[in-house]
Structures are given as structure tokens and as C-alpha cells.
Amino acid sequence: MSAQHALNHDDNVYLAVTVAPSSRFVGDPDALAVHPSLTHLGIVGQMRDVQLLSVPRESWPRLQGDVLAALNTLDGVKRVDVQDPPRARVKRGGEL
Template sequence: MSAPQNLNYDQNVYLAVTLAPSSASFNSPSVLAVHPSVTHLGTVGQMRDVQLLSVPRHDWDDVQAEVLSSLRSLGGVNRVDVQEPPRTRVKRGGEF
């Protein structure tokens, strides 16, 4: 089992890219780094068909359209999702 990734949403924007198993990118996911600002981080958990990429937040506004367009145009890419920062859950008061 792989170790959980330590993600910093203040510094980076994360993209989850879902690949078709028949995709050439499935066996060579490093090709998903379609722009110099994009870094391939690895799989999302044990899901081999979902790859995680990061882009520095300070670059995101300038490269967003180009990166998303390039990823979506790659053969075998089923989806590209921009990940939202996890929300902090509030624990309920001592009702129990």
C-alpha cells in the first residue's frame, strides 16, 4: 500500500486525471505533465486509473486553460477534475 500524499492546497492546485485502461498514458503516466508547471505526483490511492497532478497556485491562473485543454485532448483521458481543498468538519457539541 502506498503512503498517503501530503498535499498543500495553499501552495498548489491538484488535478485528478482519470484514464482509460487502454490509454497509452495508463502505463506511462508521466506524459500527463503536459506543461512545465505540471508535476505528476502518482496515483490516487490504489486506483491505478486515476493520476494526481499538481500545479503551483501562483501559476494556475496563467496556465489553467492551456493545461486543462492539453490534458483533455490526450487520447485515453476520460476526465480531468480540479480538486477542491478538503473542508474542515465541525464536531457536534457533547449531545451524547
């Protein structure tokens, strides 16, 4: 899968899941989609041990606890980070 992902933060919440290099998820990252609402998108950049998953934003408030618990209890998952939407940047010298 491409190292670049077209992310739509209005429709989805994105999770960066870091797995141990010896984890089964390095060879089978689709297995990280342990909840029906999770979609595996691929690796983050060139880091094979960091996988990107998405959850529909409309479902996130209701499913957040279940999804995070399911991922964090998997053997080989070191860390799960919820990605913040990018913030708009202001040009220097521009008007506020």
C-alpha cells in the same frame, strides 16, 4: 509511488486525471505532465487509471485554460477534475 500523498493546497492546485484502462498513460503516467507547470505525483489510492497532478497555485489563474485544454485533448484521457481543498470540519455539539 505511495498511495498517500502529502498535499499542500495552499501552494498547489491538484488535478485528478482519469485515463482509459487501455491508455498508454497507465504504463507511462509521467507522460501526463504535458505542460511545464504540471508535476505528476502518482496514482490516487489503488486506482491505476486515476493519476494525481499538481500545478503551483500562484500560476493556476494564468495557466488554468492551457493546462486543462492540454490534458483534455490527450488521447486516452477520459476526465480531468480539479480537486477542492478540504473543508474544515466542525465538531458536533461544539460552539460555532
